[in-house]
Amino acid sequence: MDASHTGDEVERESPAPDSLNRRSSERLDVTWLVDCETDDTFLYASITNISEMGIFVRTTQPLSIGTRLTLRFAPPGGDGSYVLEGTVQWINEVRPLHDNPNPGMGIRFVDLTPDDRERIVDTIRTIAYIRDAPVNSN
Template identity: 35%
Template sequence: SYSSAEFVGLERRSDDRLHADVKVTMKNTGIFTDHRIINLSSGGLFIGTDRPLRLGTQVELTLRFDDPERVMTLRSSVIWENSLEDGKNPMGYGLRLSALRAEERDFIQQYVRRTKKP
């Protein structure tokens, strides 16, 4: 099982805006892409955290990719939550990315395709 601290730092930047700093690595890509409801390649991602977030909360994301190295800062909003640690899925939230440029979407899709386990 993954500790959320391994790959995401979540901090409050202002009253209603959070910032999540996500290190996307070969090891944790599966957390994003294996989740059936939404995944990184379809314009969203899952972040594992036990911090309470309300649906609709705006989250500014910094995604740090390891190979190839790239940093993206994107806007997102919380669209669903998994509030129970059930052994299969960690507690956390599904975020939908907003205002993603075509080039950013392509990069994420190619990254996910490359790092997905067969």
């Protein structure tokens, strides 16, 4: 594998079970802080993309595939914070020669309430709309 591979490419090369619809929803590049917590681990990292199905957490210390964790994050300018459950679906490990520009882990949301899913979709759509809005040059 060469240095041009991204997390998305690694994901396609090693798909996790139960992930057929993983890319069926809109994905948005972001830079948000996130707290990831398991029974015995606390990780402070950043989200680099989000969809209604899950997030990619950039970290040099990814958790094991299958690990269930609690995620806490608050989109800047958003309508409050999220506390959601997720499962690590795939990891993109740090490599010795530092030829991996995007180390981290793909996390799929689990047990989302309909309200949480709707809030996530609304947040994604709002941010995408703001980014695509024309800039007035008056």
